[in-house]
Amino acid sequence: MIAGFKQRILEGKPLCIRGAGSKDFYGNPPQGEILDTRTHSGIVAYEPTELYVTAKCGTPIAEIEAALAAQGQFLAFEPPRFSPDSTVGGAVAAGLSGPRRVSAGALRDFVLGVKLLDGAARELTFGGQVMKNVAGYDVSRVIAGSLGTLGLITEVSLKVLPQPVADATLRFEMAQAVALDKLNRWAGRPLPIVASAWQNDVLTIRLAGARAAVEAAKLKVGVGETADGTCWDVLRNQTADFFKTETLWRLSVPSTAPELKLPGEQLIEWGGALRWLKSDAPAEMIRAAAAAVGGSATLYRASAELKAQVDAFAPLPAPLMALHQNLKAAFDPQGIFNPGRLYKEF
Amino acid sequence: MTTRSHSHERDQDFSDVDRAALLQALAAVLPAAALLADHEDLKPYECDGLSAYRRVPLAVALPEDEAQVVGVLKACHRLGVPVVARGAGTGLSGGALPNEHGVVLSLAKMKRILKLDPYSRTAVVQPGVRNLAISEAAAPHGLYYAPDPSSQLACTIGGNIAENSGGVHCLKYGLTVHNVLRVRGVTMAGEIVEFGSAALDSPGYDLLALLIGSEGLLAVVTEVTVKLVPKPEVARVIMASFDAVTKAGAAVADIIAAGIIPAGLEMMDKAATRAVEPFVKAGYDLNAEAILLAESDGTPEEVEEEIAAMRAVLEKSGASEIRVSTDDAERLRFWAGRKAAFPAVGSISPDYYCMDGTIPRKRLAEMLMAIAEMEKKYGLRCVNVFHAGDGNLHPLILYDANVPGQLERTEAFGAEILALTVQLGGTITGEHGVGFEKIGSMCVQFASDELAAFHRVKAAFDPQGLLNPDKAIPTLHRCAEFGRMHVHQGQLSHPELERF
Ligand SMILES: Cc1cc2nc3c(=O)[nH]c(=O)nc-3n(C[C@H](O)[C@H](O)[C@H](O)COP(=O)(O)OP(=O)(O)OC[C@H]3O[C@@H](n4cnc5c(N)ncnc54)[C@H](O)[C@@H]3O)c2cc1C
Numbered sequence: 001m002i003a004g005f006k007q008r009i010l011e012g013k014p015l016c017i018r019g020a021g022s023k024d025f026y027g028n029p030p031q032g033e034i035l036d037t038r039t040h041s042g043i044v045a046y047e048p049t050e051l052y053v054t055a056k057c058g059t060p061i062a063e064i065e066a067a068l069a070a071q072g073q074f075l076a077f078e079p080p081r082f083s084p085d086s087t088v089g090g091a092v093a094a095g096l097s098g099p100r101r102v103s104a105g106a107l108r109d110f111v112l113g114v115k116l117l118d119g120a121a122r123e124l125t126f127g128g129q130v131m132k133n134v135a136g137y138d139v140s141r142v143i144a145g146s147l148g149t150l151g152l153i154t155e156v157s158l159k160v161l162p163q164p165v166a167d168a169t170l171r172f173e174m175a176q177a178v179a180l181d182k183l184n185r186w187a188g189r190p191l192p193i194v195a196s197a198w199q200n201d202v203l204t205i206r207l208a209g210a211r212a213a214v215e216a217a218k219l220k221v222g223v224g225e226t227a228d229g230t231c232w233d234v235l236r237n238q239t240a241d242f243f244k245t246e247t248l249w250r251l252s253v254p255s256t257a258p259e260l261k262l263p264g265e266q267l268i269e270w271g272g273a274l275r276w277l278k279s280d281a282p283a284e285m286i287r288a289a290a291a292a293v294g295g296s297a298t299l300y301r302a303s304a305e306l307k308a309q310v311d312a313f314a315p316l317p318a319p320l321m322a323l324h325q326n327l328k329a330a331f332d333p334q335g336i337f338n339p340g341r342l343y344k345e346f
Numbered sequence: 347m348t349t350r351s352h353s354h355e356r357d358q359d360f361s362d363v364d365r366a367a368l369l370q371a372l373a374a375v376l377p378a379a380a381l382l383a384d385h386e387d388l389k390p391y392e393c394d395g396l397s398a399y400r401r402v403p404l405a406v407a408l409p410e411d412e413a414q415v416v417g418v419l420k421a422c423h424r425l426g427v428p429v430v431a432r433g434a435g436t437g438l439s440g441g442a443l444p445n446e447h448g449v450v451l452s453l454a455k456m457k458r459i460l461k462l463d464p465y466s467r468t469a470v471v472q473p474g475v476r477n478l479a480i481s482e483a484a485a486p487h488g489l490y491y492a493p494d495p496s497s498q499l500a501c502t503i504g505g506n507i508a509e510n511s512g513g514v515h516c517l518k519y520g521l522t523v524h525n526v527l528r529v530r531g532v533t534m535a536g537e538i539v540e541f542g543s544a545a546l547d548s549p550g551y552d553l554l555a556l557l558i559g560s561e562g563l564l565a566v567v568t569e570v571t572v573k574l575v576p577k578p579e580v581a582r583v584i585m586a587s588f589d590a591v592t593k594a595g596a597a598v599a600d601i602i603a604a605g606i607i608p609a610g611l612e613m614m615d616k617a618a619t620r621a622v623e624p625f626v627k628a629g630y631d632l633n634a635e636a637i638l639l640a641e642s643d644g645t646p647e648e649v650e651e652e653i654a655a656m657r658a659v660l661e662k663s664g665a666s667e668i669r670v671s672t673d674d675a676e677r678l679r680f681w682a683g684r685k686a687a688f689p690a691v692g693s694i695s696p697d698y699y700c701m702d703g704t705i706p707r708k709r710l711a712e713m714l715m716a717i718a719e720m721e722k723k724y725g726l727r728c729v730n731v732f733h734a735g736d737g738n739l740h741p742l743i744l745y746d747a748n749v750p751g752q753l754e755r756t757e758a759f760g761a762e763i764l765a766l767t768v769q770l771g772g773t774i775t776g777e778h779g780v781g782f783e784k785i786g787s788m789c790v791q792f793a794s795d796e797l798a799a800f801h802r803v804k805a806a807f808d809p810q811g812l813l814n815p816d817k818a819i820p821t822l823h824r825c826a827e828f829g830r831m832h833v834h835q836g837q838l839s840h841p842e843l844e845r846f
Contacts, residue, residue, distance in 0.1 A: 047706070047708075048602075048603060049599040049600075049602045049603045049707065049708065050706050050707060050708065051602060072605055095552075101546070102546070105520065105524055106546065106547070108552055108555060109520070109523070109524050118799065122795045122799075123795070124795055124796050124799055125793075125796060126796065128771070128772070128773055129706065129771060130704040130705065130706060130736070130737055130771070130772050130773055130776070131517075131704070131736035131737065131738075132512055132516070132521065132704045132733070132736050132737070132738045132773075132776035132777055133704055133772075133773040133775070133776060134509065134510050134559045134561075134773075134775050134776065134777060134778075134779055134780075135773045135774050135775050135780055135784075135788060135791055135792075136780075136788070136791075136792060136796065136800050136818075136819065137556055137559070137560055137564075137800055137803050137804075137819075138510070138523070138555050138556060138558065138559050138560075139556070139799070139800075139803065141523070141552055141555035141556070142551055142552050142553070142555055142556045144552060144555075145551070145552055146551055146552075150551075161607065162602075162605035162606070162607065163605070165605070184465055184466070185465075187467060187576075188464060188465070188467055188487070188488070188489065188576055189488070189576050190576040190577065190578050190579055190644065190645065191576075192644075209644070209648065210644065210647070210648040210651045210652060211651065212645065212647030212648050212650065212651045213644055213645050213647060213648035213651075215647070216645050216647050216648075217645075252545040252546060252547040252548070253545050254466055254544040254545055255466065256463075256465055256466040270546060273545060273546045274546070274547075294543060294544040294545060295543065295544070295545040296543070296545065296547075296548060296549050298549065313549040313550065314549045316549065316550050317539075317540070319533075319537045319538070319539045320539055320540070320541075320550065320553070323533075323539065323553060323806060323807065324550055324551055324553075326805075326806035326807070327551060327553075327803065327806045329806070330799070330802035330803055330805070330806050331799070331802075342550070342551075343550070
């Protein structure tokens with residue numbers, strides 16, 4: 001498989017690296033000839049007591065999660081599964097994390113190592129399988145979220161964790177401003193709140209951890225209505241009705257940012273730090289609102305016409321863009337991998 | 347103007363640096379009190395926590411603000427002078443070792459906490475702020491900064507960023523990289539760049555992650571936004587004795603297999619407990635071959651549940667004695683020996699050399715056995731403390747620098763341990779960094795393609811290679827030399843091993 005990948009790279013034509021294609025919508029429109037990673041699939045190693053799993057890039061996330069579940073473990077960053085075939089390589093390249101990100105950490109926090117083919121088809125190995133490793137630059141974490149622009153990920157090692165013993169979901173009727181305040185106050189106390197979602201004046205929170213901790217926390221957060229936990233998977237996989245829209249913005253802001261007065265409907269995750277916005281307001285207006293509170297706005301889903309006009313990701317200051325271009329050139333000087341997918345400039 | 351360029355082939359030669367021109371340029375951008383150039387003033391900066399290596403720099407700059415940092419970097423960039431950033435100098439890999447033709451840029455004067463916001467659970471601090479000072483300032487709000495290196499009283503957040511430092515609680519709470527939101531830094535060319543933001547995700551490449559652990563080679567850190575987390579209501583620690591290190595090693599895996607991630611999971615061998623006990627009077631079981639410290643924190647109910655679960659696992663794993671701290675004073679006493687292990691060892695031996703590899707947990711016992719063999723081979727004693735929960739070893743090799751040949755034997759002993767960490771599927775450094783010290787061992791862990799890629803990353807930030815040169819990433823020339831050396835001396839046990 002690797003030999004086939006190398007050959008494609010050495011042909012020197014722009015390549016669109018693609019797993020199941022479930023994230024084709026994400027980033028700027030894909031360009032180049034498709035290189036399908038799914039031919040390189042399978043779990044290479046999984047050692048529950050070492051808390052890691054190593055898998056080839058084309059391995060479905062679902063396959064990995066099934067193997068972990070059999071041992072009572074899970075991927076705590078909850079990568080969204082947009083399709084049953086979504087691959088681990090695609091998940092790492094996109095760098096997206098699910099509802100639990102606010103407590104467990106992001107995908108990049110769980111990346112222990114990667115194997116990569118660079119623009120000259122060299123096989124490079126960074127990081128490894130151990131939890132603590134500071135030998136050499138932490139290239140693996142940079143690969144997370146790089147949207148395949150730095151190289152073809154062929155293998156990844158991820159940290160895994162035991163599933164929490166107890167789990168509870170509570171629901172409260174609450175206006176947005178009140179919910180944001182509550183979430184930030186709760187986060188300053190030692191409470192096992194692992195995820196949250198606010199929409200249409202309803203705040204839902206998820207408690208997880210030791211049984212005693214979850215029971216004690218239920219009393220501390222106040223009387224809410226107990227709900228069933230299936231809503232979290234719906235949220236994670238973005239299959240809820242809210243996400244069925246043509247134009248969707250993803251605003252990453254400080255959790256304490258006040259209610260953003262933007263036209264359209266909002267869904268708020270991560271204790272206030274992630275605000276989804278369904279809106280046809282002009283891009284400049286949305287980007288300015290996010291920047292004003294110290295965050296940024298991504299045009300997450302949009303029609304081809306809109307994507308052609310508006311960059312998916314917020315613009316970078318010039319010195320930071322220069323570093324991006326230098327780093328891109330360090331791994332892919334010919335600009336073969338996913339050209340323009342992250343920024344038009346490279 | 348000197349034009350230089352960073353190369354992955356050979357280390358650069360800076361012997362043509364013009365001292366007079368340098369001092370003049372620095373004097374133009376720094377107040378008089380912020381520039382040291384007399385030999386006796388420079389002496390204290392000749393080494394960091396790894397005192398076996400020393401070099402006196404040409405000058406030390408002690409900027410008071412970011413504008414002065416920019417001024418120093420621009421001047422050195424223009425003149426082609428190497429710069430080494432320095433925090434508290436507690437590093438253990440020679441990362442802050444000066445270049446004899448260069449400038450030490452000390453961030454010690456930039457030590458203000460600029461903002462501490464309990465509502466957003468963040469603090470914005472200057473690079474010279476001490477790790478513990480952040481937690482102390484946050485304490486009235488029931489918050490703290492989680493990474494707790496044993497050196498936290500002295501080490502700075504800038505140094506922590508450079509080394510991606512961890513502590514005894516990082517198994518549950520993460521390393522520096524997991525607890526920092528944003529870093530403001532200055533590149534060698536004097537350009538100010540913001541990495542990350544006050545939000546959880548930022549657009550573009552995760553250069554924040556790249557900067558953390560980059561050992562001061564990519565940018566000088568001038569401001570940091572850290573996350574603060576709520577202090578757990580209670581914490582209790584179990585101290586378990588084992589009559590064999592193999593059993594203690596297996597117990598670590600058993601705890602994880604039981605679905606428990608303790609707040610801390612540390613191990614000390616008999617040599618370590620015997621070394622520290624007179625020092626801290628922690629009440630360690632001195633007959634045990636190894637002891638484990640396993641901490642649980644959280645709500646009282648949660649801790650009770652977890653302590654009971656861990657006790658059951660440890661009993662099943664064959665612990666010969668189990669004690670659980672009954673109050674916080676006792677808990678801190680149990681920890682005291684572990685936290686003071688390095689200085690305690692310093693009191694029983696004229697010198698010690700602290701190693702820092704990580705291996706898969708399941709190979710702990712194997713590693714300890716191999717180290718015991720090496721003690722015989724090199725005729726030197728070794729005391730072992732581990733961040734067992736994450737497989738991070740700190741073997742402390744005892745030696746006397748005044749006995750001719752002992753330092754060399756110690757280095758060879760250390761290099762053999764590091765080569766074994768790689769062979770066992772681990773890494774040559776878990777948290778102390780490669781620095782100057784482990785540059786040769788990098789050639790064991792990485793093949794030349796990866797090393798060349800690291801050099802290209804370096805050049806993306808610092809094309810002239812002026813920021814902390816000859817550290818962290820070996821040139822190919824150095825690896826060739828290292829290869830010749832270890833084949834020649836036959837010191838590495840497995841020279842036939844593939845590098846990976
Ligand atoms: C007794 C003892 C116990 C220790 N325990 C631990 C432990 O438990 N865990 C652990 O991880 N480490 C430990 N260490 C190692 C050390 O304390 C850490 O590596 C620490 O982060 C170094 O901080 P410092 O301020 O002293 O940095 P320095 O030693 O001054 O510098 C370290 C590196 O950081 C760079 N640097 C410093 N400041 C900046 C800046 N502002 N911008 C860019 N680069 C910078 C330097 O160039 C150098 O490469 C211990 C050390 C000692 C002596």
